[in-house]
Amino acid sequence: MSRIDVFVAPRPNPALIRAMTSVNRIVMLRGVPGFRDLLPFNRLAGLRGVANVRYIDFPHADLERLKASCGAGKATFLTPNHPEFFTDWMIDKEIVSQVSPLAASWATNGVVNGLGRLMQKFWLANNLIAQIPGNSGAAKEHSVAWALKGHGVLLHPEGGVGWHANIVAPLLPGAVEMGLEALQRGRATDPDFKVWIAPVVWKLAFTRNVEAALAKECAYVEKSLKIVRRANDTLPQRIHHIYATLLARDEATWGMPSDEGASYAGRQKALVGELGRRLGKSISLDAAVTDTTELLRRARRWQRENTGDAEGQKQVRALADTIQRLQRVGPWASANPRITQEEIAEHLKRVRNDYCRSRLRDTMNRFIPQPAGPRCAHIRVPDPLGLHEHAASVDDAVAELHRRMQDTVTSTVAELAASGRFIFYPNPFYRH
Known part of the structure; x- marks a missing residue:
């Protein structure tokens, strides 16, 4: 078995974790004052702040609420939303540094194990838990044991990044399942033992108008994907045209x-429906199964069980x-008649991640996406x-966790909109 698929328990180094907290705060998030706005230094990501998060708005009441659910004598699983890659861990690390400095954090095995032995040692010392696809038993066991020691365990219940900060995707049950296991073990010695699932959400907002930078990135995407820009299109219309063109190419590919x-x-719904029908037929699935999530799950299982069928696999x-x-x-x-610069930026990052793959610049963008401007x-x-104190099922607990996260995201976005923090445009995806 490749080293990338072998779980190795983290070996947290408190001194290194403290040092990296300062590095994260300055180099990764806020940048170096005096240099971050000064040419040519602001072109260097490490001086500007790699994620360019200049300000953090973390109300005291929210911080205290999170602190109250962490600490000795309880098990805590922290579940932040997952709107953006790379910035996710930087903000998550800033949060846990204030509430549970030795919290363990789940990360993909490609990051923890896939960058060589030296980097693996570094990530394990930073208390990262490698998620091994299809074989997460050891990671879950370690997480439960670590949480029972009074240290938090952080994992993203949405799974992968979707680049849609206003919407919390359907949640995976891992945090709740591990929490229930921790509760059972904790109650074996302490009938009053408590287990908390502690959700956190964050929303990034640009601190100034970044339309020029977004237009430049849009032009790069158009050129990379050989999409001709239409005359007089606004920036949102250019984004819509990119997606419509890519959809037309997929329609042509599949006849x-x-x-x-x-x-x-x-158009998207029609194409997904037809491709789903063909996928179900390819894996000999009952036509009654129409849920796409279940269909994709069955497809993954089919691939694991039919490795000898090369043409079918393809x-x-x-x-x-x-x-x-x-x-x-x-x-x-397409749900709202208006679209923000932040949502335009998310569309561009999603397109670049999913379609732009021919250059080193595109590879770097997938791992360390660069924002169009400073943010809060x-x-x-x-x-x-x-x-x-939750007697319902795992599914009910996951649904309640999702409701709390989505309600808080929605109220935060409304609060920022009311205070004039967003620049709005007509949304070309919107149809009455």
Whole structure:
């Protein structure tokens, strides 16, 4: 088995973790005052702040609410939302440094184990837990044991990044399942033992108008994907045209008619439906199974069980990958008549991640995406979910966790909009 797929327990080094907290705060987030706004130094990510998060808005009441659910004598699983790659861990690390400095954090095995032995040693010393796809038992066991020691365990219940900060994607049950296991073990010695699922959400907002920088990035995407810009299109219309063109290419690839007069959402739904039908047929699935999530899960299982069918593997993988990619633009994209610069930036990052893959610059963007300008992170803490007082099922607990996170995201966005923090444009994805 490759080293990348072998779980190695973290070996946290408190001194290194403290040092990296300062590095993260200055180099990764805020930048170096005096240099971050001064040419040519502000072109260097480390001086400007790699994630360019200049300010952190973390109300005292929210911080205290989170602190109250962490610490000795309880097990805590911290579950932040996951709107952006790379910046996620930087903000998460800033949060845990204030509430549970020795918290363990889940990360992909490609990061923890896949960058060589020296980097693996570094990440393990930073208390990162490697998520091994299809074999997470050891990681879960370690997480429960670490949480029982009074240190938090942080993991993203949304799974992968979707680049949609206003919407919390459906949650995975891992944090709740581990929490219930911790509760059972804790109650074996202490009948009053408490387990908390502590959600955190954050919303990034630009601190100034960044339309020029977004237009420059849009031009790069258009050039990379060979999409001709239409005259007189606004920036949001250019984004819509990019997606419509990519959708038309997918329709042509799979032999589907393209109705350019229909809405993007309607065309996308029709294509996903047809590809889902073909995928179900390819894996001999009962036609009654129409839920796309279940269909993709069955497809992954089919691939594991039919490794000898090379042609079938190729077909199933292509169908499943296309469906997943298309669905990354969800109904939320067309739900509102207005669109913000932050949402435009998310669309661009999603396109670059999913379609732009030919250059080193594109690879770097996937791992360390660069924002269009300075930002403020608005961090809020919903009420924690006490599994010690929650008698319902795992599914019910996950649904309640999702509700609390989404409600807090929605109220935070409304608060920022009311205070004039966003620049709005007509949304070309929107149809009455």
